[in-house]
Amino acid sequence: MLIDAHAHVGDSLFGVRQSVEDLLASMAEHDIVQAVLVPLRPSGYHLEPENDRIAAAVQAHPDRFAGFARVDPWQGEAALRELRRALDNLGLIGLYLHPFEEQFAANDEIVFPFVDLLRDRGLPLLLAGGYPVFSHPSQIGDLARQFPDVTIIATHGGQINISGLLLADATRMLRANPNVIMETSGIYREDFIEDTVNELGADRVVFGSNAPYMDQGFEAARIRLAHLDEATKDAIGGQNIRRLCRLPAPSPT
Secondary structure (H helix, E strand, O other), X not given: OEEEEEEEEEEOOOOXXXXXXXXXHXXXXXXXXEEEEEEOOOOOOOOHHHHHHHHHHHHHOOOOEEEOEEOOHHHOHHHHHHHHXXXXXXXXXOEEEOHHHHOOOOOOHHHHHHXXXXXXXXXXXXXXXXXXXXXXXHHHHHHHHHOOOOOEEEHHHHEOOOOOOOHHHHHHHHHHOOOEEEEOOOOOOXXXXXXXXXXXXXXXXXXXXXXXXXXXXXXXXXXXXXOOOHHHHHHHHHXXXXXXXXOOOOOOO
């Protein structure tokens, strides 16, 4: 059984969409028992209704979903108020930031007040990683060094360059920053996942799909087919994210 640490619902400005019903059907097909939901960027640019959408999905399916808020750090105090609302009133349990889609550097000072709030609450940051200029591994590492008490889950293992040129940078970043967790979506090199587990430990990796940008079933196969023992697959496939997010045990499907 797997827990997806990174699945979107909504209707994106960039042409992808996924309803709660679509996601539940995909999860049932691929034996994924729970998912952490994050908003897509909507065509109207307003993230508050999308945070409401995530909260409604969690409330409707509390045994299947948990949710992270999404804000645009360029909105400053308004975005900080929205994050507080999402955590305090909506029951969301972390923050999702997408530096590329919102056009800010992951280690820019505009991000700091949001990460400060997460540190105060003991909550994780899910960060869309691997985008040169915006969330290169070196930028993720710089943010992690400044906030060593915050767990940062870097999507795509902190790199999305299929030439492999960022693999070494991502590895150095993970070695230097024990508060950074690798999320597995889009990692085309199976050995990158296996080597990270073998060198840094199974607790440094979580399964995520980035659905619907990526195929949930294909991403699940990365974990199921990895050359790792079953206990390790259980850890990265679900136990780690359950511990990090304090998720309840799912009810039988």
